[in-house]
Amino acid sequence: MKALTTQPLPFHRLVPVAAVVLLAIGLPIFGTPYLIDVGTLVLVYIMLGLGLNIVVGYAGLLDLGYAAFFAIGAYTTGLLMVRYHVAFWLTLPAAGILTALSGIVIGTPTLRMRSDYLAIVTLGFGEIVRIAATNFTFTGGPEGVYGIPHATIGRLVLRSPQALYWLGMAFALVVLVGSYNLARSRLGRAWLAIREDEAAAQAAGIYPVYYKLLAYVLGAVFAGVAGSFFAVKLTAINPSSFTFIQSVTILMVIILGGMGSLPGVILGAAVIIILPEALRAFDRVRMLAFGVGLIVLMLLRPQGLWPSRIGQIVKRAVALSEARAAAEIAAGAPTPE
Amino acid sequence: MRRSLACLAMLALLVPAAALGVGAQGATVKIGVPVPLSGGNAKMGDDIAKAATLAAEEWNAKGGVLGRKIEIVSFDDACDAQQSVTAAHKLLDAGVAAVAGGYCSSAAIPASAVYHDAGVAFVADASSNPKLTDQGFENVFRVIGRDDQQGPYAAGFMIKTLKGKKIAIVHDNTAYAKGLADATKAAVEGAAGVQLVFFDAVTPGEKDFSAILTKVKSLKPDVTYYTGYYPEGGLIAKQFKELGVPGKFMAGDANNDPTFISEAGNASEGVFVTSTPLPQDQTTAKSFIDRYKKRWNQDPGPYSALEYDAVSVVLDAIKRSGSADRGTIVKAIAATKGYSGATGTINFDMKGDRKSVLYITYIIKGGKFVPYGM
Amino acid sequence: MDIALQQLVNGLTVGAFYALIALGYTMVYGIIRLINFAHGDIYAAGAFLGLSLYALLALLHIQNPVLTTLLALVVSMGCTGLLGVLLYRIAYRPLLHARLSILISAIGGSLTLEYGLFLIYSPSFLVYPHLFGRAGPALGDLAISWLQVIIFVSSLLLMAALYVLVHRTKIGMAMRALAINQDAARLMGIDVNRVIASTFFLGSTLAAFAGVMTGLYYSQISFLMGFLVGLKAFTAAVLGGIGNIPGAVLGGFLLGILESLAAGYFSSRWKDVVAFVILIVILVARPRGLLGERVVERM
Known part of the structure; x- marks a missing residue:
């Protein structure tokens, strides 16, 4: 990710970056299906983390219902593929448009609120989407959508863990490059100005609500794309994947990694997914160790693992x-x- | 410097994960048991894993299978779609010959696709949602009945035995409970002269159901059937009595747990529970209960006997076919003929569902589940 | 009419629990702007400690239900209060100026408490002793037990006591000063740490009271019991205007009644959706909640 900057990297920064790149390429070649699956899950959370990073990290809006957009993306792809036999690639624009629209619907009336009230409104929105998906018949109720076909490229069916990993990697890279460019664009500077001092930004001619809404919508689209990928990866989705806990997990990814920082999101996603898996050896103490681990990590690095x-x-x-x-x-x- | 430290920390995390993923391919026959070990269903998962271990230990005491020892590999699926898929991959990595376990249908359905892709047999012990076997996967079996078998039975019992004319159904919006509620609803609506007066769901994890029960009370049903799980079931039975809702209260097979009675206290007296026969009421299961109690120093859970049979069916298939090859095991399980397990005789139909599942109704009397009308 | 009255009673009962827990959220938020995710689990810890007390008293052959309940309440409230202070000391105090990191620490605290209870007590549901019958005042067809009356009255008394404490005592004044401006409060010689710790103590005490009452009234407790109620109580606190004590009480009762009416007259499956839609509408109309005051935005 740092390779994108124009200046040469100092050696001590190059080593970890090279290690991550080697690991990311080596994993699907040498890893077992389980490790590849865990790696793919990390990629999903990288996409989600990058999307939420736009909302929370760039624009400074606390969102506690981000899983709703993830759900809308997943259900759009799942339902279109299963009920209407639409090809995976064609469901992507649909998921993007639907998530963008829902971002506008929830964002427009609420973005003028103080950030903490925004947090509870987004939380409410997340719960409404999940409960609606559970109660409606067309979404498959609590059983959700199952038997979702795999994505295909020509005759190639992306079914194996390796294929899914590479598909996820392609998605994650697109999202990563998009995020990187956003941060350095005029838009990115506007968000930064609003986040640091809204009144001053407004005085400088930046209309906060417009830019906040844009951040919200872009973040929603990122989650929608991640959801589409999640649907073909899992082949079966149900409302229990899109709970409040899911929203909190995505939030943990970016805070743990370091708010507003792209390498931080990648690191955060890796820790949030790999830590509980690595702790499987501890069996019954696993979740307790995870909880204690979160506190310790925050106490040691309050600014995140790799801050912006x-x-x-x-x-x-x-x-x-x-x-x-x-x-x-x-x-x-x-x-x- | 700090950042490279952070990156090293990440690598340090990856290394043990890699080490864990590589299962040694020994001479043992491995049976995968995915169960919830964290979250609200952890107790059920624990009971199921213990039954699997007991089955393996007993076979091992008799020399194992094909001259090899049996090893149970158990992973937490937390009753979650995403985690169950990860756990499934982990079981496959560990080199399991077949999988026997699972609890929540919502976790079993996505995981079944992973097992299907790998050609590994999956015998579900407790996941009763019809969709699991309706997917048409030849590798998926279950030793528990289907919700759409219990539903018509429950409807028949409410209409014929309890002479119910007005029936209320309450579920909890989980895949299992909704499946059973839908099946019961269809059967009730198909019967002449019977009216379905109420059909709605509670939220799992809540404790106060007086609002929904007050509404039920105003509709004066003859029978109210609750199809969710026992933690809420016990509370609903208690509040049903406290609010003075008229008519009888009946609950589905996820309520045949002693905790249901201790939660509801006196209010559990006279409550009906539809279920497959509990281990203590099956002659075949008597010795299983004794052995389970001896080994674990506690009573078996509601699904322990089923899991014991799920593991045994797999091992029996390996023994009959003389091979621990994944594909051969799938064929051999499908060919199971009259295996005599702790829960009775086991045969599978074309879909992988268990044939001729018997349902009976219990009534709670003196703080115990007593078979009704026997 | 009877039905409507019954739904009101149902709603007030649930609302009392929401209100008691919402107070802990609102007090902590008012002072250090933290959504204390672990507060629901503090409530669960209170319920479990109460159960331990009942078990201990039974071993000592103390059988009088009123006496055991009072002892269980007092000891559980005290211990849970200290647990809240401990949580603050370890997980929150070093992070007071890292607004988002402290949130993750709170989630870590929540998981630690949940799975601590899981390991110490049980992964399954535990059952409280059935001490109080369901006898109640005879009010026609209305089903109401004395226990419900006691819960309602005692929670109102506790809330009133809290209000007096915050508005009529020195420590209360310090709390209010801290809520307005921490730096100024410190300059006035207020021991900021001690005041924040007492806030955690008070909030946890009320949660423990709700926890023990939950055990007595509903009879069933589990290590995850705090999650959903915590979420609802947090919602209630925001509904009333977060940081505002009468607001949390109003929000709690209002949410309880709303849910009850939604389940009774619309659909139980949709009641949370109804509650959240009303919350969103109220916040759009009154962005600071029902009784919320204007507070300076801080990130």
Whole structure:
């Protein structure tokens, strides 16, 4: 991902990047189907994380119902393929349009709210979508949609774990490049300005609601695409995959990785998926260890595993005073300033 | 520097994962058992895994199968579609010859596609949603009955035995409960002179169902049938009595657990439960219960005997065919003829469903499940 | 009419639980702007501690239901309060200025508590002793038990006590000062840490009360019991205006009644959708909730 920057990388940064690239290429060649499946799941969460990163990381809007867009994408592809025998590739634009529309529907009335109220409204939206998918007959009710065909390229059926991995990798790379360019575009700078100081941004001629809505819609489309891929990967989807927990998991990916940072999202997705799998050896203590692990990771790296550079530069000025205040709180004693 | 540390941390995470994924291909015959070990269904998963272990230990004590020891490989599927697919891949990686287990239908259906692609036999012990075998996968079997077999039975019992004219059905919007509720609804609506007065769902995980029961009360049904799981079932039975809802209360086979009675307390008296015969009421299962209690120092769960049979059917197929090849096992399981298990005689039909499943009704009397009319 | 009255009683009962738990969310949010995801699990911990107390008292042959219940309540509330403070000390205090990271820490705390209960107690459902029968005041066809009356009255008393504490005592004044401006409060010589810790203590105490009452009234508890109720209580707190104590109480009861009416007159399957749609409509019309005041936006 860092290879996209124009400046040559210092050696200590090149090593981990090269390791990740080697791992990503080596996994489907040398890995077992299980490891490849876990890798594919990481790719799904990279797509989801990158999408939510636009909403939370770039535009600074807390979204607790992001799984709704993931669900809408998955159901659109699943239903079109199973009921109407539409080819996978043609369901993608449909999923994109539907998720964008739902992003507008939920975003328009709510984006003027304070971020915490926005959080609960998005949470509500997420629950409404999940419950509706469970209650409606055309979505298959609690059983969901099953028997979804595999994606095909010409005569090639993408069925094996390797094929699914490469398909997921292609999707993830498209989303990654898109995200990267967005961050560096005029749009990206507008989001940054709004996130850091909405009033100042508005004074500078940036209309916050428009840009927020755009972030919301783009984030929704990313999730929709991830959902389409998820549907053909799993071949059976049901509402239990799109719960509040799912939204929280995606949020964990980006906060753990480092808000607003693309390598951070990749790292965060890897940790969120691989950590519980690696802890399978601990059997009954697995989820407890995961919970403790989350606290410890946050205490050790409150800014995330790989925080964004842009955000840091801006924050550096603020950081000094905040750090002083934090130190005082931690010390528990008020000191005169 | 910090970032390379972060990246190293990620690699450090990957290495144990890689090590875990590589299962040693030993001389043992491995049977995969996916079950929920975390989340709200963890207790059921635990009971099922213990029954599988018991079956393997007993076969091993008799020399294993094909002269090889049997090993149970169990992974958590958390009753979740996504996690069940990952667990399925992990079981395949571990080199399982066949899979016998599962609990939630919503997890079993996506996983069955993975087993199908790999040509591995999957014998479900507790997933009763019709869709599982209706997918037409030749490798999928189940030792439990289908919801659309229990549904007509339950409807018949409510109409004929309990003389119900007005019937209310409550489910909990899970794949299992909705399947059973739909099947019962179809049978009730098909009967002459009987009226379905109420059909709605509760939310699993909630504790207060007085609002929905107050509505049921106003409709004055003769029988109310609840098709969900026992955690909510016990509470509904209790609140049903407390609110003074008229008519009888009946629950589906996911309520044949002693916790149902302890939750509902006195309110459980006189509640009907449709079910396949419980292990203690089957002569074939008597010795299974004793052995299970001896091995685990606790009572078997509602699905323990079924899982015991699911594992045994697989092992019997391996023994008959003389091969632990995945494809051969699928054919041999399909050819199972009158295997005598803890839950009775087992035969499979074309779809992989168990033939001639018997349903009976229990009534709760003196804090115990007593077969009704026997 | 009877039916409508019964639905009101049903709604008020559920609402009392929502309100008690919503108070913990709203107090913590008001002071440190944290959605304390682990609060629902604190409520579960309270219920389990209460059950342990009942078991212990039974071993000591203390059988009087009123006495055992009072003891169970007091000890569970105290221990759970300390648990809340412990959670704050370990998982939240070092992250007070990392607004989103503290959220993940809260999720970690939630999982830790849930699976801690899972390991210490049981993966399955546990059953409380059936101490109080379902006898109640004779009000025609209305089904209402004395236990329901006690839950309703005692939760109102607790809420009133909390209101007095926040508005009439010194620590309460410190809490309100902190909610308005933490830096200014610190400059005024307020021990910020101690005040935040007491907020966690109070919120957890109320949750523990709700937990023990849940066990007594519904009889069934489980390690995941806090998740759904926590979500609802959080919704209730926002509905009433997060950070506002009477708002949380109003939101809790309102949500309970709304759900009850939706299930009774529309459909139980859709009741959460009805509740969330009403929430969204209210927030669009009144962006700070029903009783919410204007608060400075902080990211």
